[in-house]
Amino acid sequence: MSATDVLLWVILPYVSLAIFVIGHYWRYRYDKFGWTTRSTELYEQRLLRWGSPLFHFGILFVLLGHIAGLGIPKSWTEAVGISETGYHALAVITGAIAGFCTLAGLAILIYRRRTVGPVFSATTKNDKFMYVVLTATILLGLSNTVLGVLGHEGADYRDTVSPWFRSIFYFRPQPELMAEAGLGFQLHALSALLLFAIWPFTRLVHVFSAPLGYFTRPYIVYRSRSAQLGNRRAPRGWEQERVGGGRR
Amino acid sequence: MRVMAQMGMVMNLDKCIGCHTCSVTCKQAWTNRSGVEYVWFNNVETRPGQGYPRTYEDQEKWKGGWEVGRGGRLRLRTGSRLKRLLTIFSNPVQPSIADYYEPWTYDYDTLLNAPVQEHTPVAQPRSLLTDKPMKVEWSANWDDNLGGAPELTADDPVLKKVSAQVKQQFEQTYMFYLPRICEHCINPSCAASCPSGAIYKRAEDGIVLVDQDRCRGWRMCMTGCPYKKIYYNHRTGKAEKCTFCFPRVEVGIPTVCSETCVGRLRYIGIVLYDADRVLEAASTPDDQDLYEAQRSILLDPNDPEVIRAATAAGIRRDWIDAAQRSPIYALINRYEVALPLHPEYRTMPMVWYIPPLSPVVDALTETGHDGEDAGNIFGAIEALRIPVEYLAGLFTAGDTARVTGVLRKLGAMRSYLRDLNLGRPADESIATAVGMTGRDLQDLHRLLAIAKYDERYVIPPAHAEQGPEQEELDVGCSLDYDEGPGMGGWGPFGETSGGVTPIAVENFHMLAGRQLSDTPAAPPTKDERVNLLNWDGKGAPEGMFPPRPEDSAALHGRPDGGGEPPDSPAVTDPKP
Numbered sequence: 001m002s003a004t005d006v007l008l009w010v011i012l013p014y015v016s017l018a019i020f021v022i023g024h025y026w027r028y029r030y031d032k033f034g035w036t037t038r039s040t041e042l043y044e045q046r047l048l049r050w051g052s053p054l055f056h057f058g059i060l061f062v063l064l065g066h067i068a069g070l071g072i073p074k075s076w077t078e079a080v081g082i083s084e085t086g087y088h089a090l091a092v093i094t095g096a097i098a099g100f101c102t103l104a105g106l107a108i109l110i111y112r113r114r115t116v117g118p119v120f121s122a123t124t125k126n127d128k129f130m131y132v133v134l135t136a137t138i139l140l141g142l143s144n145t146v147l148g149v150l151g152h153e154g155a156d157y158r159d160t161v162s163p164w165f166r167s168i169f170y171f172r173p174q175p176e177l178m179a180e181a182g183l184g185f186q187l188h189a190l191s192a193l194l195l196f197a198i199w200p201f202t203r204l205v206h207v208f209s210a211p212l213g214y215f216t217r218p219y220i221v222y223r224s225r226s227a228q229l230g231n232r233r234a235p236r237g238w239e240q241e242r243v244g245g246g247r248r
Numbered sequence: 249m250r251v252m253a254q255m256g257m258v259m260n261l262d263k264c265i266g267c268h269t270c271s272v273t274c275k276q277a278w279t280n281r282s283g284v285e286y287v288w289f290n291n292v293e294t295r296p297g298q299g300y301p302r303t304y305e306d307q308e309k310w311k312g313g314w315e316v317g318r319g320g321r322l323r324l325r326t327g328s329r330l331k332r333l334l335t336i337f338s339n340p341v342q343p344s345i346a347d348y349y350e351p352w353t354y355d356y357d358t359l360l361n362a363p364v365q366e367h368t369p370v371a372q373p374r375s376l377l378t379d380k381p382m383k384v385e386w387s388a389n390w391d392d393n394l395g396g397a398p399e400l401t402a403d404d405p406v407l408k409k410v411s412a413q414v415k416q417q418f419e420q421t422y423m424f425y426l427p428r429i430c431e432h433c434i435n436p437s438c439a440a441s442c443p444s445g446a447i448y449k450r451a452e453d454g455i456v457l458v459d460q461d462r463c464r465g466w467r468m469c470m471t472g473c474p475y476k477k478i479y480y481n482h483r484t485g486k487a488e489k490c491t492f493c494f495p496r497v498e499v500g501i502p503t504v505c506s507e508t509c510v511g512r513l514r515y516i517g518i519v520l521y522d523a524d525r526v527l528e529a530a531s532t533p534d535d536q537d538l539y540e541a542q543r544s545i546l547l548d549p550n551d552p553e554v555i556r557a558a559t560a561a562g563i564r565r566d567w568i569d570a571a572q573r574s575p576i577y578a579l580i581n582r583y584e585v586a587l588p589l590h591p592e593y594r595t596m597p598m599v600w601y602i603p604p605l606s607p608v609v610d611a612l613t614e615t616g617h618d619g620e621d622a623g624n625i626f627g628a629i630e631a632l633r634i635p636v637e638y639l640a641g642l643f644t645a646g647d648t649a650r651v652t653g654v655l656r657k658l659g660a661m662r663s664y665l666r667d668l669n670l671g672r673p674a675d676e677s678i679a680t681a682v683g684m685t686g687r688d689l690q691d692l693h694r695l696l697a698i699a700k701y702d703e704r705y706v707i708p709p710a711h712a713e714q715g716p717e718q719e720e721l722d723v724g725c726s727l728d729y730d731e732g733p734g735m736g737g738w739g740p741f742g743e744t745s746g747g748v749t750p751i752a753v754e755n756f757h758m759l760a761g762r763q764l765s766d767t768p769a770a771p772p773t774k775d776e777r778v779n780l781l782n783w784d785g786k787g788a789p790e791g792m793f794p795p796r797p798e799d800s801a802a803l804h805g806r807p808d809g810g811g812e813p814p815d816s817p818a819v820t821d822p823k824p
Contacts, residue, residue, distance in 0.1 A: 032461035036485035039465050041338065042345050043377065043482070049338045056337040117378035118345070122482065209464040211336075211443030214329055219440035223448040223459075225498070225710060 001176050008190065009175035013168050016193040023200025024208065037206040043118040047108055055105025061098035062141075065091065070165045074158045088156075092149050099142040106135060130202040133195045140188040147184060161185050250523040251547060251558040253567055254434060254454035255492060255516070255707075256598035257506070258576045258586045259427055260696060262606050262658070263513035266393065266425035268292050270505035270514075274429075277504045277780040278491070283483025285351035285376045288388050289490035290505045292427045296401040296638065297391040301347040304476040305590065306405035311341045312474030313437050313593030314530060322531045322594065324437055324472060332468055333443060341471050345482075349386040351376040377482075394423050406641040422607040422635050426642070427513075429505060430477040430490035431589065431597030432456050434521060434545075435530045438489075441472025447487070452710065453518065454598065455492045463487050474593040495781065500709035504780050515699075517574030517706045518567065519598075520547040520558055530594045535645035538591035545596075546581055549574070570708035575695060576600065583684075583692050585654050587643035602696070603639045603651055605658040622663035622678045629655045657682045657692070664689045 028035065041048055069091060077087055110131060113119050144157075160181040167174040178186065199205070274290035293299045307313060307325060317323040326332055326341070354371035362369035375382040391400045401407060436456050439447040446462035447469055449455070458469075458478070465485040469478040478489045493503035497516075501507070506514040522545050529541035547554045549571035558568055571577065579586040579602065586600035605625075612628045613619035629636065629652055636648050636655065644650040660682045667675055668690075679686045695703070 033484070033486075035461075036463065036465040038485035039467055039480070040482070041342055041467060042480050045338075045342070045344050049340070052337040117375075117380060118482075121378050206464060209444065211333065211445075211464070211466065213445065214333060214443040217445050220436060221439055221442075221445050221448040222451045224451050225453070225494075 001179065005175045005179045008186075009164065009178040010173045012190070012193050013173070016197040017168070020196045020199055023197075024205065027200045027205060035205055035209065036203075037209075038122075038203050040113075040116075040119045040122055043122070044112060044116045047112040047116070051105045051108030051112060053105070054101050055109055058098050058100075058102030058105055059138075061094070062102055062138075065095050065098060069158065070162045073162070073166070084156075088148075092145060095145045096142075096149065099138070099145055102138055103142060106138060110135070126202055130198060130204065133191060133198060134204075137188065137191040137195050140184065140191055144182075144184045144188055157181065157185055161189065249547075249554075249557045251520050251554065251561045251563060252454065252523045253452065253518050253558075253563055253571065254521055254598055255432065255497060255518055256454075256576045256600070257429070257503075258515040258579045258600045258602065260511075260513040260515075260602040261424055261426065261604040262602065263511035264292070264425040264427060264604075265511055266292055266294065267510050268389070269508050269510050270427055271388075273504050273508040273780050274490075277493070279488075281483075282376075283481040284479060284488060286345065286348045286388075287479040287481075287488065289477070289479075289488075290427065290429045291388050292425050293389065294392050294394055295424055295426050295642070296397075296404040296407045296422075297394070298400060298403050300388045301343045301476050302386075303403055303405050304343070304347075304474075307474055307593070309341070310343070310474070310476070311471055312476065313472075313590075313595055314435070314440075315594070316531060316533060320531060320533060322527065324440055325474075326441065326468075326471055332441065336443065336466055336468070339467050339471055342467055343470060343476060345377070346386070348479075349388060349390070350382060352382055352384060355381075406638060409641050409646070410637050422611075422638075424604045424607060426589075426601070427505070428475065428477070428589070429503075429599060430456065430492070431475055431595065431599045432490075432492055434542075434596035434598060435526055435594065436473075437593070437595050438469040438473040438478050441468040442466070443468055447478075450494075453494075453497070455494050455497070456489070457491060457494065458487050458489055460484075460486050460488075474590065474595065475597070493781070497707055498710040500707050502705040502707060506705065508780075512704065515575040515579065515695075515704050517576040518571050518708065519574060519577045519580070520549050520554060520563070520568075520571050521545045522547055526596060530596055535592040536647040536650075538594065539588060539644055539647070539650060542588060542591060542596050543581060543584075546577065548581075549577065564708075564711055567708045570706050573706045575699065575704060575706060578695060583657065583688065583695075585657055585692065587650070587654060589642060590645075591643075592645040601643060602658070603643060603654055604635075605655050605662075607635050608655065608659070609662075620659075620662050620666050622660060622675070622681070625659035625663065626656055626681070629659060653682070657684065660684070661689045661693050661696070665693050 041052075078084075113123055113131075160177045164174055164177040164181075167177070178189065181189075270290045271288055271292055275288060278289055279285075279287045288300065291300050299305060304310060304312075311325045313325055314322050315325050324332075352373045352375050355374050356371050358369050359371050372381050373384050374380065390396065394401065432455055434454065436447070436449060439449060439456060442463075443466045444462050444464045446459045446464070448457060448459065450457065463486040465480070465487070467480055467487070469487050470476070470480060472478075478487050480486075481488050493505075496503060496507075502514070502516050506516055525545045529538075529545045532538050532541040547558075549555070549558075549568060555568055558571075559565075576586070580600055585602050587603060588597050588600050590597070608628050609619040609625065612624055617624050617628075619625065636651050639651045639655075640646050640648040660678045664674065664678045664686060667673070667678075674686050676686050679689050684692075
């Protein structure tokens with residue numbers, strides 16, 4: 001186990017995850033106003049109608065696949081009687097379908113972003129950088145799946161990548177496992193770590209706004225007027241006192 | 249009975265001359281920022297016409313508002329909650345920028361910097377979205393004053409429902425204006441559509457607002473609102489809407505659109521309603537009964553039981569007083585001359601309209617008849633089904649009898665009052681013919697024709713006990729002014745990031761002081777930007793006009809020439 005391995009598979013993951021967690025906390029505290037999908041549907045709808053659902057539903061299935069592949073130990077699936085080949089076939093087929101949907105959607109979206117004038121004007125440098133990292137991660141991941149189908153990269157990621165990934169969260173990292181994994185998996189993991197590190201500072205934060213609360217809340221939301229009148233925030237120590245009962 | 253107070257507006261369409269002053273001042277106060285160039289919280293449509301955005305009233309296409317589903321249950325036209333979330337990645341029925349219009353500016357620089365040349369330089373239109381030259385093909389009121397009729401008016405969704413023969417006559421004969429703001433509905437479908445729960449209705453006054461910190465830009469509200477009065481700020485990625493000028497209303501002054509209305513056709517007041525019966529009223533099976541249903545949930549503010557319930561619900565005495573003096577309650581429920589816009593959307597809108605009688609009177613006068621004679625006018629309203637049918641499509645879900653009833657009242661008022669003005673004996677039979685008394689007609693006339701500022705706008709100020717932070721005392725950071733170093737500019741994610749500065753018109757004492765003082769509005773310390781949000785109608789806001797030559801020594805032109813030394817503050821508010 002070399003120093004490089006420790007750097008890549010211990011230090012980098014923790015740095016990346018720390019930025020991911022703290023970054024989101026900070027961004028939410030500091031920048032609720034900037035926390036949005038920044039949708040461009042207002043500008044263009046024809047391409048978006050295909051590209052966006054393809055990409056988003058695709059990547060949701062990819063996420064499910066990752067949760068299954070990285071989160072569930074091999075021993076568990078074997079315990080319930082899923083054979084190695086069966087699991088592999090299932091993972092590769094669903095993974096490839098979801099991955100290609102994602103890629104197709106992404107291609108449409110990037111084409112749209114480049115060719116539709118207003119959408120291109122609304123693209124920031126931040127967006128462009130994020131697109132590069134996101135696309136690289138998806139391409140690397142998909143190529144691993146494809147190579148898996150073709151029989152290359154013999155090593156089963158469920159013996160290397162997955163235990164390593166889980167070991168990060170047990171705080172007993174096992175970099176040697178990742179060092180054994182194929183180059184494709186290593187590159188995919190590295191670009192994913194970079195993606196996690198920039199995540200809180202890009203528009204990707206909207207992932208964490210998935211409006212699941214919509215199912216349980218009442219249709220009409222009532223809220224009281226904020227207690228503050230006036231055009232500046234109350235300075236510290238001058239916050240309004242609650243006087244009596246009456247109207248809130 | 250659960251009593252809630254609701255701020256509302258009534259517009260008297262007879263008085264609207266289509267000058268767009270409300271739209272312009274509203275834009276100046278609220279949407280003169282980038283990202284909302286195409287947005288008009290207040291717009292004035294010519295009817296018949298397609299409206300803004302185009303054909304927004306066609307709910308078969310746009311799926312706005314509520315409908316009664318199977319089993320009589322009220323549901324959003326866009327379907328279930330799950331269906332909306334499944335279409336969240338690409339909203340199938342969201343208006344695109346082409347349905348509003350592509351905002352543009354002109355290349356003024358060419359005019360200023362063109363070299364000496366044979367032909368006059370031309371300022372080309374340039375898109376505000378792409379900065380490229382563009383062809384201007386549509387705008388918020390492209391069909392203003394029937395421009396482009398009859399080709400464009402043929403697509404008017406309300407006109408489409410009226411019979412063909414009527415259509416043609418209408419195009420030749422009638423036209424009126426329809427100013428529109430957010431309806432601040434009692435049962436807002438935009439709020440119900442919002443996945444994030446960012447759109448809320450204020451419990452105190454019923455104003456519907458978007459929490460900019462919670463909005464995530466899912467855009468379901470744009471589809472949900474049948475009036476298409478929620479707009480997407482394409483720079484910040486957040487929804488924005490008419491705020492009913494809440495910072496002004498909170499201190500007891502009317503909205504900017506009302507304040508600046510040339511025809512003085514807007515009335516603002518509060519009504520009390522029974523929140524427990526909203527769902528039942530909105531679920532009324534027959535569209536044409538919705539007007540009555542909505543009226544029935546409005547409570548009589550003079551009823552002792554209502555007063556008791558309102559007090560129990562925490563509504564203060566001055567708010568109940570205001571509800572009793574409310575001009576909109578009088579127009580809606582006492583005289584029954586105001587009608588809701590498209591009650592069939594089932595959102596219980598709270599901006600109501602007095603339908604225009606003028607087209608009828610004008611048509612009558614043109615034919616050589618006496619347009620204000622009671623007999624003539626009653627006959628004409630019946631005979632000229634044309635505007636009535638169209639108006640019914642707008643205000644009563646097609647119930648023409650209801651519109652005829654209102655027009656007859658307005659006609660009766662004109663005839664009755666004309667007799668009085670000409671010194672003839674009052675003809676009580678005119679009043680009886682429309683189920684009113686002469687006294688009623690005179691009161692209605694007073695409210696519609698001569699009501700002063702404080703009768704048209706009965707707005708109780710919000711209750712927040714005054715604390716030091718509400719005064720413009722120098723307790724804040726001295727560098728904390730617009731563009732000042734204390735503001736720190738925008739955050740690292742561009743202009744859309746960082747905290748929001750709360751919006752407000754000054755504080756109550758300052759405002760009261762200014763309203764009672766003789767000096768004009770603009771405080772000399774404010775920035776150069778013309779801020780109509782702070783304007784109370786006195787004097788000209790700073791920066792609106794360049795200084796006159798004779799005043800230039802005095803730095804700031806003051807129309808009333810107050811005779812004060814130039815650098816003394818114009819505002820002489822009594823600081824507590």
